[in-house]
Amino acid sequence: MASTTAALTQLLAKHRAELSARETGSVLQISHGVALVDGLPGVQAMELVEFEAGLFGLAFDLDPEQIGVVLLDAGAAIVAGSRVRRSGRVADVPVGTALLGRVVNALGQPLDEQGPLTTCERSPIEREAPAILERAPVTEPLQTGIKVIDAAIPIGRGQRQLIVGDRQTGKTAIALATLVNQRHSDVVCVYCAIGQRGDAVARAIETLRTEQIIRQTVVVVAAAEDPPGLQFITPYAATSIAEYFMRLGRDVVIVYDDLTHHALAYRELSLLLRRPPGREAYPGDIFHIHARLLERATRLAAGGSLTAMPIMEIEAENLAAYIATNLISITDGQIYLSPELFHKGLLPAVDVGKSVSRVGGKAQLPAYRLVAGVLKLYYAQFEELEMFARFGTRLDKSTRQILDRGQRVREILKQPERAALSPFEQILVLLAVTEGLFDAVPLHDVAQAELMLRAVATRQLAALGQRVQRGETLTGDDRAALLGAAQQALATREADGNRTNP
Numbered sequence: 150m151a152s153t154t155a156a157l158t159q160l161l162a163k164h165r166a167e168l169s170a171r172e173t174g175s176v177l178q179i180s181h182g183v184a185l186v187d188g189l190p191g192v193q194a195m196e197l198v199e200f201e202a203g204l205f206g207l208a209f210d211l212d213p214e215q216i217g218v219v220l221l222d223a224g225a226a227i228v229a230g231s232r233v234r235r236s237g238r239v240a241d242v243p244v245g246t247a248l249l250g251r252v253v254n255a256l257g258q259p260l261d262e263q264g265p266l267t268t269c270e271r272s273p274i275e276r277e278a279p280a281i282l283e284r285a286p287v288t289e290p291l292q293t294g295i296k297v298i299d300a301a302i303p304i305g306r307g308q309r310q311l312i313v314g315d316r317q318t319g320k321t322a323i324a325l326a327t328l329v330n331q332r333h334s335d336v337v338c339v340y341c342a343i344g345q346r347g348d349a350v351a352r353a354i355e356t357l358r359t360e361q362i363i364r365q366t367v368v369v370v371a372a373a374e375d376p377p378g379l380q381f382i383t384p385y386a387a388t389s390i391a392e393y394f395m396r397l398g399r400d401v402v403i404v405y406d407d408l409t410h411h412a413l414a415y416r417e418l419s420l421l422l423r424r425p426p427g428r429e430a431y432p433g434d435i436f437h438i439h440a441r442l443l444e445r446a447t448r449l450a451a452g453g454s455l456t457a458m459p460i461m462e463i464e465a466e467n468l469a470a471y472i473a474t475n476l477i478s479i480t481d482g483q484i485y486l487s488p489e490l491f492h493k494g495l496l497p498a499v500d501v502g503k504s505v506s507r508v509g510g511k512a513q514l515p516a517y518r519l520v521a522g523v524l525k526l527y528y529a530q531f532e533e534l535e536m537f538a539r540f541g542t543r544l545d546k547s548t549r550q551i552l553d554r555g556q557r558v559r560e561i562l563k564q565p566e567r568a569a570l571s572p573f574e575q576i577l578v579l580l581a582v583t584e585g586l587f588d589a590v591p592l593h594d595v596a597q598a599e600l601m602l603r604a605v606a607t608r609q610l611a612a613l614g615q616r617v618q619r620g621e622t623l624t625g626d627d628r629a630a631l632l633g634a635a636q637q638a639l640a641t642r643e644a645d646g647n648r649t650n651p
């Protein structure tokens with residue numbers, strides 16, 4: 150007892166009471182999502198400020214007379230004259246492995262039913278992008294499991310690949326398929342939903358759960374009904390969460406679904422803050438806000454990478470729209486989804502001609518060399534000829550053959566949602582179709598024949614499959630083995646078909 154008292158006395162003797170001064174101000178004016186405040190002369194840019202009811206905002210515009218604060222909570226309780234005080238800290242977000250499997254908002258508040266977060270590390274939501282010397286070239290592939298993307302528009306780890314298309318063309322489906330395909334790797338996934346409808350976000354989370362990828366995924370959400378300030382900071386916060394894993398040396402992929410809503414939220418804030426509007430009423434720094442976000446994606450020389458897949462919705466296939474052209478110029482390539490292909494049922498509706506990957510080719514597994522170049526060339530040739538053939542021109546034999554084979558290539562490139570193929574399976578079927586092994590298969594039978602081919606050849610050539618996966622280059626003999634197995638499998642199928650339908 151005596152020793153406890155002595156210890157407490159000692160502790161009290163050391164204690165020095167200190168007064169800490171906190172600047173407080175008051176709200177001059179409040180409108181949807183934005184408040185004008187005075188009396189916070191020392192406030193920093195992007196500092197969190199706290200209103201009376203425990204609501205938070207971000208100091209955004211630092212004018213000498215007044216501070217423009219964007220609200221991060223619905224501000225019904227804030228009125229003109231409400232007190233506001235500085236928090237002394239720049240907006241930050243909890244980071245750490247405890248976030249895996251969780252659904253949070255940009256402030257790190259859990260939105261799922263799994264209780265509070267058990268992480269104490271925090272990271273500012275806005276961070277400098279890695280310096281040039283910290284970066285390494287993109288050399289490793291990020292497999293999506295989607296034939297047309299992995300073969301013709303490959304994505305590398307650390308790349309920024311835009312997914313762009315009209316509404317309802319399957320943009321989210323491609324992004325989610327890419328995340329789901331990381332299930333058997335140790336890639337960390339971050340799905341960042343910005344301004345989406347609640348049911349669309351719930352569906353995406355459900356997919357991540359049922360496909361069992363959620364335990365290596367962090368979901369960061371700002372719903373359509375959230376204040377524009379919260380929507381604006383969400384992708385930055387999600388990137389900080391992703392960067393934490395990258396700095397640990399992990400490969401990370403982040404999906405921003407979508408940056409159209411992000412740009413709209415920023416335009417709304419800027420107009421409310423009376424910043425001068427520019428083209429399409431967007432403020433002048435709209436390019437910069439996306440560039441500084443996407444610059445944070447990279448591959449680090451010390452190990453670890455962050456691959457960014459921003460999604461952008463356009464209207465009436467207008468790829469030359471303002472935000473779309475900005476994003477196209479910032480990213481390392483784009484996957485363009487065409488509504489016309491979508492309505493024809495050619496899913497995924499990737500328009501190979503308008504899609505490009507500027508760095509992915511160097512990261513693609515070497516075995517794809519057997520098919521990638523031929524596929525693109527063949528497809529371009531076929532599409533051009535198909536257009537002419539529509540005019541009813543009489544066709545010679547070789548043109549007819551290109552058209553027939555092209556139709557089969559297109560049929561092979563169809564792929565149901567989340568029916569991922571391994572690189573070996575992709576190379577096998579693409580090689581078989583471009584080499585004409587499917588020419589004799591009726592169009593309506595192509596999908597069935599493909600399934601059979603994959604099942605048989607994967608079993609027969611298991612060792613070759615492992616070599617593809619290890620990143621080995623395939624030789625002429627390997628190519629012959631692939632074609633031989635494919636030919637045999639398709640011939641057996643045809644013979645079986647003839648026996649059942651004499």
Ligand SMILES: Nc1ncnc2c1ncn2[C@@H]1O[C@H](COP(=O)(O)OP(=O)(O)OP(=O)(O)O)[C@@H](O)[C@H]1O
Pocket residue numbers: 314315316317318319320321322323462496497564565566567
């Ligand atoms: N490869 C596919 N096979 C079959 N259905 C698909 C495929 N890809 C997408 N779909 C379907 O197309 C519909 C639209 O897809 P999705 O929601 O991904 O499009 P989106 O462009 O992200 O839409 P939004 O504009 O609403 O964000 C969904 O019902 C989805 O299931």
